[in-house]
Amino acid sequence: MAFVNLKNKEVQAKVVFYGPGRGGKTTNLEYIYSKFRERIKSDMVSIKTHGDRTLFFDFLPFEIGKIMGYDVRIQLYTVPGQVKYNATRRLVLKGVDGMVFVADSQKNQREKNLQSLKNLQENLAIYKKSIFRIPLVLQYNKRDMEKEGMPILSMEQMDKDLNSQLKVPSFGASALSGENVIPTLKKIISLTMASLQKVLK
Amino acid sequence: MSNDYDDDVTFTEYTFSEAELNEIEGILQKDLIKSGVHSVLLIDMAGNIIAKGDNGNCNHDVYSLAALASANFAAVDTMAKIVGEDEFSLLFHKGEQESIHFSKVQSEFLLISIFGKSVSLGLLRLKVAEAIEKIKGVCEQH
Numbered sequence: 001m002a003f004v005n006l007k008n009k010e011v012q013a014k015v016v017f018y019g020p021g022r023g024g025k026t027t028n029l030e031y032i033y034s035k036f037r038e039r040i041k042s043d044m045v046s047i048k049t050h051g052d053r054t055l056f057f058d059f060l061p062f063e064i065g066k067i068m069g070y071d072v073r074i075q076l077y078t079v080p081g082q083v084k085y086n087a088t089r090r091l092v093l094k095g096v097d098g099m100v101f102v103a104d105s106q107k108n109q110r111e112k113n114l115q116s117l118k119n120l121q122e123n124l125a126i127y128k129k130s131i132f133r134i135p136l137v138l139q140y141n142k143r144d145m146e147k148e149g150m151p152i153l154s155m156e157q158m159d160k161d162l163n164s165q166l167k168v169p170s171f172g173a174s175a176l177s178g179e180n181v182i183p184t185l186k187k188i189i190s191l192t193m194a195s196l197q198k199v200l201k
Numbered sequence: 202m203s204n205d206y207d208d209d210v211t212f213t214e215y216t217f218s219e220a221e222l223n224e225i226e227g228i229l230q231k232d233l234i235k236s237g238v239h240s241v242l243l244i245d246m247a248g249n250i251i252a253k254g255d256n257g258n259c260n261h262d263v264y265s266l267a268a269l270a271s272a273n274f275a276a277v278d279t280m281a282k283i284v285g286e287d288e289f290s291l292l293f294h295k296g297e298q299e300s301i302h303f304s305k306v307q308s309e310f311l312l313i314s315i316f317g318k319s320v321s322l323g324l325l326r327l328k329v330a331e332a333i334e335k336i337k338g339v340c341e342q343h
């Protein structure tokens with residue numbers, strides 16, 4: 001739920017990166033942080049295990065400028081992808097305004113993508129939100145693995161698997177090299193803002 | 202689509218007018234900052250900052266603090282339920298120089314106070330309780 005502060009003329013909205021474990025959600029945020037280092041005044045917050053896996057979430061506040069006279073601040077979050085952390089995943093989804101689903105393009109991760117998307121649908125339903133109505137962008141990450149000789153799913157196959165019903169914007173990407181990370185971010189920000197603007201009017 | 206779902210984007214269920222926010226920040230300043238609290242934040246459970254105040258010498262990253270505090274509170278709340286409690290009423294982290302105290306305001310909000318060694322926990326809890334009553338008064342004016 002976006003909060004509008006009428007005193008400071010500021011809107012705070014929450015965008016969450018979701019997806020299977022080791023899919024590249026944290027790497028997305030790290031790339032965004034490195035790319036916009038001058039614009040992001042605070043540090044990126046990561047709550048990790050000793051094994052460098054996300055335990056709770058990563059957090060990055062991002063100011064995107066003015067819309068209709070309001071300063072808009074997007075709070076970017078990731079969730080822990082590992083199946084066992086569902087309780088914490090749910091907590092992070094509270095008050096979410098927009099979602100990026102980061103899928104893993106590797107062939108052997110196909111089932112995990114489907115499970116995670118289904119899990120997202122269930123967890124959103126707890127907050128009375130529909131996966132079909134929330135601003136959502138799909139990112140098919142790790143396209144670069146093909147160069148390393150790893151078998152990856154085709155874009156068409158991934159669209160068929162994950163996007164045949166949702167029909168939302170999708171991007172092939174490599175979070176490690178940064179390819180299509182910023183276009184994914186721009187897309188989800190514009191979808192979220194369009195939605196907010198509709199309500200603000 | 203069934204009506205079980207909210208619209209695609211929703212705003213918070215609560216709203217505060219500019220005058221109400223001024224009033225709340227006035228309470229934070231008068232009751233807490235003047236009593237020696239270094240910095241105070243009123244946030245919602247999703248981590249949004251509603252109102253804030255500080256003594257002018259604090260340079261904390263309040264947005265990160267709010268995100269972490271709401272998550273921390275939600276995690277502790279879940280832990281309470283696991284052990285059969287409705288909630289843990291006192292949430293407090295003590296540091297060498299700075300300490301943090303969390304207090305729920307109604308079911309929606311969280312008041313976070315950061316204070317140093319010059320303020321005792323007892324006095325702080327008293328002042329926080331007073332401030333919360335006043336903030337509730339503002340909320341009830343709706």
